[in-house]
Amino acid sequence: MYVCTRPKCLKPCLVFETKGGGNCRAKSAVYEISCENCNYGYDGQTGRNCLTRGKEHTDKSKAKDPIERKKSIIFRHERDNHEGQPVNWLMKVIRTFNKKPLDRWIYESIRIASRPKETLLNSKQEYAQSGIIKVSFESEITKAKNERLLLKEAFKAKNPHIHMEAMK
Numbered sequence: 001m002y003v004c005t006r007p008k009c010l011k012p013c014l015v016f017e018t019k020g021g022g023n024c025r026a027k028s029a030v031y032e033i034s035c036e037n038c039n040y041g042y043d044g045q046t047g048r049n050c051l052t053r054g055k056e057h058t059d060k061s062k063a064k065d066p067i068e069r070k071k072s073i074i075f076r077h078e079r080d081n082h083e084g085q086p087v088n089w090l091m092k093v094i095r096t097f098n099k100k101p102l103d104r105w106i107y108e109s110i111r112i113a114s115r116p117k118e119t120l121l122n123s124k125q126e127y128a129q130s131g132i133i134k135v136s137f138e139s140e141i142t143k144a145k146n147e148r149l150l151l152k153e154a155f156k157a158k159n160p161h162i163h164m165e166a167m168k
Contacts, residue, residue: 014054014091022093024051029096030108033057033121035077036088042073042121043094045108047101054091073121 013024014033027049034041046053061074069075078087094111097104112122 013051014058014089021091022050024054024093025049026093026096028098028101028104030094030104030111031091032094032111033073033089033091035081035121036090038081038119040077040081040119040121041115043108043111043115044122045104047104050091050093057091058089073123077121 028047029050030045031050032041032043060072063069
């Protein structure tokens with residue numbers, strides 16, 4: 001792991017060692033961590049700076065407590081896909097959201113939902129939590145058809161003795 005060359009900064013940094021990784025001191029950001037060997041990726045967000053969040057990811061992967069270590073996306077990926085061998089990880093700051101946590105959560109959610117499932121490292125719990133918004137588009141024609149169907153079903157439920165053919 002490289003050490004940041006910024007003045008007064010001697011901390012190992014995932015963001016710094018990634019070409020085009022962005023500013024490791026960026027706060028309130030959406031970031032991506034990816035395996036350099038196979039392009040699997042994890043999308044995350046933090047209100048703190050990315051240096052701190054990246055360090056938490058790497059520290060958790062090396063935790064002495066096996067329960068904590070198993071929570072690490074880095075540890076699980078190396079164990080499951082690389083026979084437990086350490087691999088190089090990249091971390092990029094994708095976008096910052098100054099004092100807009102909801103925007104940050106929505107953006108993270110969209111990134112998780114748009115990543116191919118076969119290269120997604122986010123856990124099922126994170127993926128489910130990311131469903132902050134569900135976007136659906138419905139044309140006026142489709143909306144009118146659905147409303148007619150609902151009305152027919154409601155009428156049929158209240159009047160089971162009337163044949164629906166008579167309603168056409």
